[in-house]
Amino acid sequence: MSEAPLLELRDLRVTYTGPDGTARAVDGVDLVVGAGETVGLVGESGCGKSVTALAILRLVEPDGHVGLGSSVRLEGRDLLALPLKELRHVRGNHVALIFQEPGAALNPVLTVGAQIAETVREHQKVSKSDAWARTVEMLTLVGIPEPEVRARHYAHQLSGGMRQRVLIAMALACKPRLLIADEPTTALDVTIQAEILELLADLQRRLGMAVLLITHNLGVVAGHTRRTAVMYAGQIVEEATTGELFARPAHPYTEGLLAAVPRLGERRERLAAIPGQVPPATAWPTGCRFHPRCPYAWDKCRGEMPPLLDLAPGHKARCWLVQEPVRRTERGPGRTAAPPHGT
Amino acid sequence: MTPGAAAWRRFRRHRPAVLGAGLAALVTVATLAAPVLAPHGPTAILDPIALQLRPPSPAHPLGTDALSRDVYSRVLHGARVSLTVGVAAAALATIVAGAVGLAAGLLGPRTDAALMRSVDVLLALPRLLVVMTAVALWESLPLAALVGLLGATGWFALSRLVRSRVRELAAADFVTAAVALGADRLRLARHLLPHVGATLVVGATLDVGNIILLEAGLSFLGLGVAPPTPTWGGMILEGRSLMFNAPWVALGPGVALLLTVLAFNLVGDGLRDALDPRHRGAGLA
């Protein structure tokens, strides 16, 4: 892409200091999202993906500290350096964020319509009636039947799927250029989840919006993203187009995740589980952070942290195997499934 | 770290609570060591002419009263009454509240309804008046009886708190797991006791202050523990008419009373924050 990317994260670092020490929740993340693109960010709990999402909009302060060298550029402007007043203008207007628990994000004492209208008026100088018209327009856009009626309902009167639609409507009310969706469907039933994901894809096409889709569910990224980055221990460990990532995973963690997911298609006797557990953010292992759990690890992995190495155009992995692929065959794909002291 | 250790750490960070704990410790020491700490006996009438109504001085830090007694010594001895009554009655009230709350929460809806409706009725009674009436009708009230009365009238609200906490917890999976294992209700109560323990301890501590004030109030009205045993309330009563010429007679016990009640309230607050289930790691909220 020759044009400047819509969102560019460079060396993003976020730390939290607590009684147990300093947690380096996000530790040097580089990520690019192009205009109109859907990028997936996949990882399990403790990998730092949610903190990354919050950091983009500077929502981690005051508990968390963003590293001095980090930058978050939206269309060239560094959000981390913006004065608060301008940042508020960006939040909700140019970049919108939706979370996992739609119920928790909605104010229980206001009607949903009032909340959406409030967001609109916050960012755009429109009259109350115009804001209301926009609200109804958004509710229709997200597929809520009888939007004028529903707009006067309260959050508790709506089902989980409806609430998530309302949140999406609220997020999109000001036609942001980027939507960050942090586990938007995890709390929803499978059938509703599929609807919401399709809705997001549809809206994205219609509005030309970019989406950063954050999830732990590999199935969700498989169907809905063009590029995917995998996070582990505060870092991106692999990045590729989604098809390439699933077909030819380069990082052992990605391989492990793919092998561990039970599939509808074929039944395997044992799921190939990744031994051990995610280390705490206060004590990342030295060298490659995945090495204690990696079936291929050798001395270099224990001593030196690999940078993101290019495997093929557009496919990067943070693994020394990229330079020494022959070591992969030395160990073979077998993994112990039941570790002595598991997670 | 055990839950207890974590709670202790939280308590330590709460400065007013630590201050309160310090004060409470001081008062406790005074109570226990009064006979040793007090330079004079509580009823000792010193030089009746030279030492009558003398203002505070190095020899008598809180002055002397109308009967030439050392106020400081009497305040120390008065602490014994206040604290004994306070702690003992609060303990009694807590035990009853705990038992009633657990029973209401665990023994089924009918027991629950019966107990809680009774509590509703009992809560309507004004505590001070009830105690006053009982005390007034009782000639020469022994200390134990006073403790019993104050304790017996103090468990109502706390039992409601306990019962609601029990109901909340009873829905938790770990309680269901215990039932699935075959636990009987006694064992379930044991599961829940550490959880309601927090509620009870906080309730008890805050109640100590109330009870001390009640006892002082009774003494001030001439009821309660009989003279010549010094009580703070009684001393304030004596000092009331002397407020202009010899304020120290009433102020000594008055300030002592204030600091003691404040101490227990601060500790109670600190305990509540430290033991609040919402603060517990990933525990129950």
Place this chain on the structure above:
Amino acid sequence: MNGAGRDPAANAPLLEVTGLRVHFTRRTGFFGARRETVRAVDGVSLAVGRRDTLGLVGESGCGKTTLARAVLRLIEPTAGDVRFDGTNVLGLAPRPMRAMRRRMQIVFQDPWTSLNPRMTIGAAVREGLEIHRLAAGAEADRRVRQLLEEVGLPDDAVRRYPHEFSGGQRQRAGIARALAVKPDLIVCDEPVSALDVSVQAQILNLFADLQARRGLSYLFISHDLAVVRHLAPRVAVMYLGKIVEEGPVERILVSPRHPYTQALLSAVPVPDPETKRPRIVLAGDPPSPANPPPGCPFHPRCPHPGVDARCRSEPPSLRAFGEAAAACHKAES
């Protein structure tokens, strides 16, 4: 009535549920003037054999968790029959019921609330041994250590508290607790739903190992079809308190008969970008068990083109289709 597809000549089932209903009444409306009945479980029959696993799938509100608890009499059913190894569970007096509880245990979904935060892991695992007087003192200690090892927890877990462990480890502790009394059946209520993918795989492998080693039976409940498929040879699909389809898992996945099962399958996200499936859209919201539609409970959302008056008025019963069964008027063989 029984799980279709079971060989009738095989052993009598370990767990046999017939016509189970669990209805709750609650007050709603202004000042609680109205009463409504929530039909959480509305006529469910199923069977689990020895050393067998029956999978139960459904989405929120379908009643699967209520069913799990009702089968173990942790909730009292409103009607129906539950027989364990021939004994009528629902008719037992408290003392024999307690003895029966040894044989059927439960593992919960939420690792954060399923263990008492004020009890050490060791005490939690030990409790079953104490209640049923299976071991005491040093012998009990030994058994606890053995159980911890079996589920993959370190020895020192005995002295430590749940909050010091991760979600997966807490689930292991919950499993150890259930195993302590040597049950024949374990009801697994979404035991891996709250866990990360890599941890989930470990726990699923553990379940499989335990079944092989101890001859356990499982009633395995999940909303995730892929998980159920991994562990269970037979599966039942629940919707609004009723079983709408059941049979061998291969059959159900390859050729589901009930429109809900078809929609459910089409909605499962597949970790493979190449797969393109037509997705079946379900209209409307999931209904509330307090207000079930008349006739077939699925008819308001059913995408089948032939939904008719019969669907709207007559509740379908389970009809056999070879080794499977589906409750649909329109399903064809």
